[in-house]
Amino acid sequence: MSTGSIQFRDQRAARTRMLPLRVADALREAGWPTDLAAFAGAQIVRSATREGLKTEEGRGITSVTLYLPRTVLDELTDLCAEHRPQLEEALAKEKAEKAREAEAEAKGPRKKARKEKTEAVLPTPTVAALIRRRTATINLFGRMLAEVPGAQVDGAVQMAHAFCVHQSGQQPDYFTAVEDWSLPHEAGSAHLQTSFFTTGLLYRYTTVNLTELTRNLNGDHDQALHLLELFAEAFIEVMPGAKKTATAPHTYPYLVHYAVRDRRPVSLATAFEQPVKSAPGGGYITPAVQALSQYAGALNRLLGNRRLIGSGYATAHDAPVDHLGTVHASFDDLTDALTQTAAQSSATRAAA
Numbered sequence: 001m002s003t004g005s006i007q008f009r010d011q012r013a014a015r016t017r018m019l020p021l022r023v024a025d026a027l028r029e030a031g032w033p034t035d036l037a038a039f040a041g042a043q044i045v046r047s048a049t050r051e052g053l054k055t056e057e058g059r060g061i062t063s064v065t066l067y068l069p070r071t072v073l074d075e076l077t078d079l080c081a082e083h084r085p086q087l088e089e090a091l092a093k094e095k096a097e098k099a100r101e102a103e104a105e106a107k108g109p110r111k112k113a114r115k116e117k118t119e120a121v122l123p124t125p126t127v128a129a130l131i132r133r134r135t136a137t138i139n140l141f142g143r144m145l146a147e148v149p150g151a152q153v154d155g156a157v158q159m160a161h162a163f164c165v166h167q168s169g170q171q172p173d174y175f176t177a178v179e180d181w182s183l184p185h186e187a188g189s190a191h192l193q194t195s196f197f198t199t200g201l202l203y204r205y206t207t208v209n210l211t212e213l214t215r216n217l218n219g220d221h222d223q224a225l226h227l228l229e230l231f232a233e234a235f236i237e238v239m240p241g242a243k244k245t246a247t248a249p250h251t252y253p254y255l256v257h258y259a260v261r262d263r264r265p266v267s268l269a270t271a272f273e274q275p276v277k278s279a280p281g282g283g284y285i286t287p288a289v290q291a292l293s294q295y296a297g298a299l300n301r302l303l304g305n306r307r308l309i310g311s312g313y314a315t316a317h318d319a320p321v322d323h324l325g326t327v328h329a330s331f332d333d334l335t336d337a338l339t340q341t342a343a344q345s346s347a348t349r350a351a352a
Contacts, residue, residue, distance in 0.1 A: 011135040017061040047122035139216040156213035164200035165272040207265035255315035271295030297323035310341035
């Protein structure tokens with residue numbers, strides 16, 4: 001699986017409305033005149049479709065956010081370089097037209113002619129194909145881009161917000177910032193503020209539609225499994241980056257559970273419809289694990305195992321946890337088992 005993993009890890013995507021400006025910047029750095037670089041950047045969005053992408057007047061940025069592979073910027077810059085003679089000719093034509101309009105206006109007021117839309121200079125199929133390009137992230141989470149035909153991607157991942165399984169109050173954190181260059185007669189701090197933090201045991205849930213992901217990868221089932229494994233690893237490893245310097249949130253999940261089903265996914269969030277109460281000796285982990293196990297057992301009895309291909313878990317809990325499937329010694333073992341079970345599910349569907 002390492003080959004696919006390396007390929008996916010090399011992919012980067014960017015959300016941006018600044019594509020025409022970034023193309024212009026790259027061309028200026030390559031030695032293009034400022035006016036020609038700006039014209040070429042504007043031609044990227046003009047040539048993306050038959051009518052062009054909508055832009056904000058006076059700012060030159062796109063009206064909608066584009067979600068693109070980062071490599072597209074270099075490829076669009078190369079495309080402009082390839083068509084530089086056509087761009088220079090179109091820019092000269094535009095300048096001449098503006099000069100004629102200014103000369104006519106100077107001779108006296110006239111009825112303004114209807115402004116014609118700038119013609120596309122760059123090949124629309126090529127520009128559109130580059131904007132439609134995808135990365136692993138786009139194939140996983142989808143992309144909303146209705147203006148470019150074929151650029152819309154239905155996401156294969158659904159992600160629920162994390163929530164605390166017990167009651168948790170806010171903890172005020174009063175802090176000050178000292179003025180290091182204060183005058184001798186001045187006293188006090190440069191900044192005073194109170195932040196509010198909360199801590200708790202969280203339940204997180206996500207689901208991956210492997211069929212949809214395979215479709216997004218043009219039917220490449222092996223790549224879909226590689227990407228599923230990477231996503232599972234990231235879901236376990238990654239923590240939110242906001243306020244990280246003030247909170248150092250470098251914890252690991254206490255328990256990770258997976259289930260592979262051949263129909264709709266099932267969340268266990270209802271296990272915490274009633275907030276769990278702390279154990280007699282303190283702490284919420286053991287009561288939360290018990291609540292999860294009890295609800296999973298009730299749900300398994302209700303749904304049966306007809307649609308369940310396989311399930312398992314890995315945890316730091318000392319005792320076995322019932323109703324969550326096969327216990328795995330480590331998160332690495334868990335992600336391997338998850339991928340293998342998903343592959344088994346796909347093979348079963350293909351055989352049917």
